[in-house]
Amino acid sequence: MKDKEIEKLIKEEEKRQKSVINLIASENYVSDDVLKTLGSKLTNKYAEGYPGKRYYGGNKVIDKIENLCIKRALKAFKLSPEAWHVNVQPLSGSPANLAVYLALVPPGGPASAPRLRQGFDGQEGYGGQSKIMGMSLAHGGHLTHGHFVSASGKFWTQVPYGVDKETEVLNYKKIKELAIKEKPAIIVAGFTAYPRIIDFKKFREIADACGAYLMVDMSHFAGLVAGGVYPSPFVYADVVTTTIHKTLRGPRSAMIFSKIDEREIYKKIDKAVFPGLQGGPHMNQIAAVAVALKEAVSPAFKKYAKQVVKNAKVLAEELKKYGWRIISGGTDSHLILVDVWMDGKGITGSEAGDKLEKAGIIVNKNAIPFDTRKPFDPSGIRLGTAGETTRGAKEKDMKKIAGRINKILRT
Numbered sequence: 001m002k003d004k005e006i007e008k009l010i011k012e013e014e015k016r017q018k019s020v021i022n023l024i025a026s027e028n029y030v031s032d033d034v035l036k037t038l039g040s041k042l043t044n045k046y047a048e049g050y051p052g053k054r055y056y057g058g059n060k061v062i063d064k065i066e067n068l069c070i071k072r073a074l075k076a077f078k079l080s081p082e083a084w085h086v087n088v089q090p091l092s093g094s095p096a097n098l099a100v101y102l103a104l105v106p107p108g109g110p111a112s113a114p115r116l117r118q119g120f121d122g123q124e125g126y127g128g129q130s131k132i133m134g135m136s137l138a139h140g141g142h143l144t145h146g147h148f149v150s151a152s153g154k155f156w157t158q159v160p161y162g163v164d165k166e167t168e169v170l171n172y173k174k175i176k177e178l179a180i181k182e183k184p185a186i187i188v189a190g191f192t193a194y195p196r197i198i199d200f201k202k203f204r205e206i207a208d209a210c211g212a213y214l215m216v217d218m219s220h221f222a223g224l225v226a227g228g229v230y231p232s233p234f235v236y237a238d239v240v241t242t243t244i245h246k247t248l249r250g251p252r253s254a255m256i257f258s259k260i261d262e263r264e265i266y267k268k269i270d271k272a273v274f275p276g277l278q279g280g281p282h283m284n285q286i287a288a289v290a291v292a293l294k295e296a297v298s299p300a301f302k303k304y305a306k307q308v309v310k311n312a313k314v315l316a317e318e319l320k321k322y323g324w325r326i327i328s329g330g331t332d333s334h335l336i337l338v339d340v341w342m343d344g345k346g347i348t349g350s351e352a353g354d355k356l357e358k359a360g361i362i363v364n365k366n367a368i369p370f371d372t373r374k375p376f377d378p379s380g381i382r383l384g385t386a387g388e389t390t391r392g393a394k395e396k397d398m399k400k401i402a403g404r405i406n407k408i409l410r411t
């Protein structure tokens with residue numbers, strides 16, 4: 001490389017990545033093929049529009065790439081092209097979610113005065129249909145599920161739901177009551193810090209009870225769905241969004257799947273992505289997504305996904321044995337939320353994160369449901385096993401990691 005400054009920093013970061021145990025639940029390590037594709041000359045091409053309908057010339061090859069990515073995306077989640085449409089252009093998870101709201105939820109955020117608006121179904125009402133019902137950030141939702149600091153909470157109104165105080169898992173009965181009362185336009189299921197399996201059937205019933213779309217944001221567990229170790233949301237959802245870079249082990253990017261039926265929501269979603277929110281798609285990224293999706297249907301990936309969950313279960317159980325409180329008592333996925341504060345008997349999430357980083361274990365501090373501490377120094381840490389499993393970690397390694405974590409946190 002001619003640019004020595006950046007070259008040096010890349011090397012420094014590569015060295016850092018190699019030298020640590022990475023338990024960040026949203027990170028992973030992509031294959032050399034994915035990296036090579038990201039760094040290819042595809043980045044030079046402008047391709048505004050969709051395959052066969054571009055605003056620039058010279059897109060014959062690009063069309064083949066995007067169509068291949070679409071085909072592989074449907075195959076990875078066992079979907080037929082007659083039943084599901086997929087848009088592979090979203091630049092990342094947050095703009096993907098925003099595109100769905102832009103397409104399906106009439107605007108009407110808290111900043112605007114109540115006024116008569118038209119709902120998605122043509123009914124008029126005062127704001128009711130402009131609501132996004134999503135898990136509150138404090139209980140494990142993502143910012144883009146309607147939180148007020150995100151555009152999703154500025155242009156629309158969030159109806160937050162959470163987990164049960166006792167069990168720390170979703171209480172579907174309460175969520176249904178809330179949905180019927182608030183009548184959101186869309187209900188978002190699929191979270192950032194929720195370790196358990198989500199009952200998508202129950203969410204479907206809730207959405208039907210209030211006339212809302214059901215959107216599943218499977219960003220965190222997409223790789224587990226592709227690997228067959230987590231229920232598929234496609235049976236029940238109207239729309240499924242996902243990042244590619246977490247358990248799915250691809251480049252930073254996202255996709256939006258929409259069910260094909262008489263509502264033709266996929267047409268609205270395509271328009272919301274381009275020209276609604278974005279210009280030219282990042283074709284090097286889309287090609288790299290295609291590479292990752294091919295990897296995700298391999299027998300090796302199935303094995304990987306299984307191991308990710310096994311590892312998470314062992315890590316959670318071991319930490320429990322050492323006396324740490326695991327939110328909801330365990331995990332069914334790649335993700336574990338640990339209460340390290342334990343009402344003052346332990347240490348804060350920030351202290352835990354800092355101590356672990358000093359010792360070469362990277363995690364993130366995280367609020368726990370009904371946290372009594374502030375978000376910047378919460379009671380918990382979030383751990384994930386997707387990255388270390390890619391690097392070959394097995395149950396015995398998880399036992400060692402749990403032992404190290406315990407020792408570090410207690411000294």
Ligand SMILES: Cc1ncc(COP(=O)(O)O)c(C=O)c1O
Nearest residue numbers: 092093094142191192217219243
């Ligand atoms: C559930 C969920 N949705 C969306 C996103 C946003 O993805 P991105 O960071 O690519 O914008 C995240 C990121 O952590 C996430 O956890």
